[in-house]
Amino acid sequence: MSTKVALITGAASGIGAAIATRFKTNGWQVASIDKNKANTDLSIEADVADFASVQQAVMEIEKTLGPINSAISNAGHYEMKPISDIDNLSLTKMMNVHLGGFRNIALSVLPGMRIRKNGSLICIASELGIGGGEFVSHYAAAKGAQIGLIKTLSLEYAPDNVRINGVAPGPTDTPLIPQNSPERGKDFLNTLPLKRLVMPEEIANAVWFLSEHATFCSGEIISPNAGAVI
Amino acid sequence: MNLKDKVILISGAKQGMGLAIAKKLKSQGAKLALNDRVLDDQLIKVCQELDALAVPGDLSDLDNINKVVETCVKEFKTIDGVVAQHAYMSMGKFEEHDVSEWWKVVNTNLLGSYVLIREALPYLKKSKGKIVVTSSYWGITGWPEASAYASSKSGLIALVKSLARELAPLGINVNGIAPGVINTPQLLVDAENLNMNIEDVLKLYAENIPLGRVGTAEEIAEVVTFLLDPEQNAMVGQIINATGGEIRGRA
Numbered sequence: 001m002s003t004k005v006a007l008i009t010g011a012a013s014g015i016g017a018a019i020a021t022r023f024k025t026n027g028w029q030v031a032s033i034d035k036n037k038a039n040t041d042l043s044i045e046a047d048v049a050d051f052a053s054v055q056q057a058v059m060e061i062e063k064t065l066g067p068i069n070s071a072i073s074n075a076g077h078y079e080m081k082p083i084s085d086i087d088n089l090s091l092t093k094m095m096n097v098h099l100g101g102f103r104n105i106a107l108s109v110l111p112g113m114r115i116r117k118n119g120s121l122i123c124i125a126s127e128l129g130i131g132g133g134e135f136v137s138h139y140a141a142a143k144g145a146q147i148g149l150i151k152t153l154s155l156e157y158a159p160d161n162v163r164i165n166g167v168a169p170g171p172t173d174t175p176l177i178p179q180n181s182p183e184r185g186k187d188f189l190n191t192l193p194l195k196r197l198v199m200p201e202e203i204a205n206a207v208w209f210l211s212e213h214a215t216f217c218s219g220e221i222i223s224p225n226a227g228a229v230i
Numbered sequence: 231m232n233l234k235d236k237v238i239l240i241s242g243a244k245q246g247m248g249l250a251i252a253k254k255l256k257s258q259g260a261k262l263a264l265n266d267r268v269l270d271d272q273l274i275k276v277c278q279e280l281d282a283l284a285v286p287g288d289l290s291d292l293d294n295i296n297k298v299v300e301t302c303v304k305e306f307k308t309i310d311g312v313v314a315q316h317a318y319m320s321m322g323k324f325e326e327h328d329v330s331e332w333w334k335v336v337n338t339n340l341l342g343s344y345v346l347i348r349e350a351l352p353y354l355k356k357s358k359g360k361i362v363v364t365s366s367y368w369g370i371t372g373w374p375e376a377s378a379y380a381s382s383k384s385g386l387i388a389l390v391k392s393l394a395r396e397l398a399p400l401g402i403n404v405n406g407i408a409p410g411v412i413n414t415p416q417l418l419v420d421a422e423n424l425n426m427n428i429e430d431v432l433k434l435y436a437e438n439i440p441l442g443r444v445g446t447a448e449e450i451a452e453v454v455t456f457l458l459d460p461e462q463n464a465m466v467g468q469i470i471n472a473t474g475g476e477i478r479g480r481a
Contacts, residue, residue, distance in 0.1 A: 151477070158440035158475045170464065193398035193466050202464040206456075213452040216410070216445035218475030227398050227466035230391045 004028045005065045006211075007058065009048050009105060010075030012036040014174030015124060018200035019072055022208050031061040031068075033105075034075065041065065048075045048101030049093075058108035067116060070211045071109045073102040074124040078176045080135040091138045098142035099149065106153055106164075113162040120211045121157075123150050124203070125168045125221065131229035143168075147221055154219030163218045165210045170225025173197040193227030232460060234259035237306040237357075239299070241265040241289060241346060242316025244273040246414030247364065250447035251313055251454045256280045258455060263302035263309075265289070265316070289316055289342030290334060299349040309353040311458050314343035315364035317382075319416060321375045332378040339382035344389060351397075358401035362457045363390050364450075367410040367473050383408075387469055394467025405457045405465050410473025411435045412445045440475030 006023040010016035011032035020030045020040050032038035033046050033054065042064055046053040062068060076098050079090070102123045113119025128136055129143025147166060154164040170192070177183050177197070189195055206224050210217060223229060238255050242248040243264035252262055262282035266273045269286040277284045283305050287298040302309060318338035320331045343363055354361065368376055369383025387406060394404040411417075413432065421431045436443050453472050457465060471477075 154475050155440050155477075159442050161441070163441075193395050194464065195399060198464040202462055205459065205462045206465075209452075209456040213456060214449075214470075214472070215452070216412075216441070216449035216472045216474050217453075217470065218441055218473075219477060220471050220473075222465070222470055223468055224462065224464035225466070225468075226464050227395060230394060230467035 004069040005031065005061070005067065007031050007033070007061055007068045007071045007105070007109065008040070009033045009073050009101060011040055011043075012038040014176060015169065015172060015200045015203045016072075016074040018204040019074065019207050022201075022204040023070070026208070028070075029065045031065055033057050048073075048104060049096040051100075051104045051107070054101075054104040055108045058105075062112065067112055068109050068119070070120045070122070071105055072122045072124065072207055072211075073105040075101050076124070078136075078139060081138075082135055083137045086138050094138040094142045095145070098139075099145045102146050102149060106149075110153070110157060110162065114157060114160045117161045119162045121153070121162070121164045122207055122210050123164075123166045124207075125150070125166045127168045127170045127223050127225040127229040130168055130221070130223065150221065151219045158218045163210075163215070165214065165217055165219065166221040167203060167206045167210065168221050168223040168225065168229075169203045170198045170223065170228040172203060173199055193230075196226065198224055198226050232259070233455075233458060235261060236310040236458075236460075237261045237263065237302070237308050238311040238313060238458065239263040239265065239285065239302050239309055239346075239350060240313040240315065241343070244270075244276050246416065247409070247412060247447045247450045248313075248315055249276060250451040251315065252276065252280055252282065254448065254451035254455055255458070256282070260311075261306060263306065265298055289346060290318065290338040292337070292341055292345050295342070295345045296349045298346070299353075303353060308357050309350050310357045310359045311362070312347060312350045312354065312359070313362045313364070313454055313458075314346050315362075315454075316342065317364070317366075317379075319379055319419075321379065323375055324377050327375075327378060335378035336382045336385070339379070340385040340389070343386060347393065354402050355400055360458050361390075361393065361397075361402065361404040362454050363404070363406040365390070365406045365408045365469060367408050367471065367476065370408055370469075370471070390469065391467040398466045403457070403463055403465060404467060406469040407450065407453050407457070408469050408471045408473070409450050410445060410471070410476045411439065412447055412450055414447055417444075438476055439473070443474065445472060445474055
């Protein structure tokens, strides 16, 4: 099969679904790993935090659709709590999904990309991992850790022409921000230079750029964030 | 991506990254106003090839920059994007670097871009246009014997960030690029200064770059195109590094 293959985790909704649409529109075959069924060519229902499931899913995807040209680690979850209310269980869950999920995808797709001397791996981090934020200590720590891993892996794999980069979205109009959230209120939006939430399509646009056009970017984090962190 | 009929003003456009940017934007349907220091044969040829308007002018001459913008607007009536990417390069040990040379670097790179943007701003406000500024990897890391250049380029980063905050509410996106080592005519100057041939210079520079090669001007043009994309408005005050992964200098 000659069409290119993208793997997107968390593609059932929000930013992941927008990224899937972007690649599909450009003629790619898209596979997803998500806890829920996604509207992609191949949808594998699995937890990205579980390494064995991820490795098996990647094998199945490459067997069915062909080698993965572009992988996007996007699955995640979000909650706001003061640090005193974050118990070890919610802390480790946050780390396992974000840092562990990215690590599991990286470990599963990078060996093949290295052999083929070609590939792009993109991690969806967050501007909160750069600038921090109130009541998101576990989320920000996990997202900041992803950035450290992106930069480290990029140094390890760039010599084999495998580029690893990150997109750090600002507050984006997805189901992760509930309808009654203060982040949809005028007071919050007025703190953003752009005065509005980021649209999922703008994140997908940045992912597409990094995957297909940014051939001299490696270990780079780009942040379409409406000016939340400059 | 649709830049059809968007009027883009590019400074330093007759060679290197500026020329590659012009070619890429032309292929996306943009109308081009191309600035370089003087209207010489090279600029005339480039403008003919790309069906572009020449808007020559030395951007180190701050009192003259309004004429560059006026020439553009006289022809096209509007400006949808400014790519401020001209640069003057001169290096020297801090205590030895000729003071007028030092200031020429800062004036051309930082103030030249500042005034170019200021003069274009009334039109960008009307068009809700975009501004892309070329800084440099050295503007982030600094570099020995490049105090003037690095200062001018880090000044541009602060300018990008400040203007982005000021202008985003008006619908104008301001962002920057920090290229690493790119294969442009400047490398021929480096080769001469280092008394090496160009192939050896490319190899020497590539040693510090994780991707194992220097970048191409066309790769920088891709980044500029992304930052001018009318469908991408969430990039506000960001600097995109295009360095092949080079993140720390190894002197």
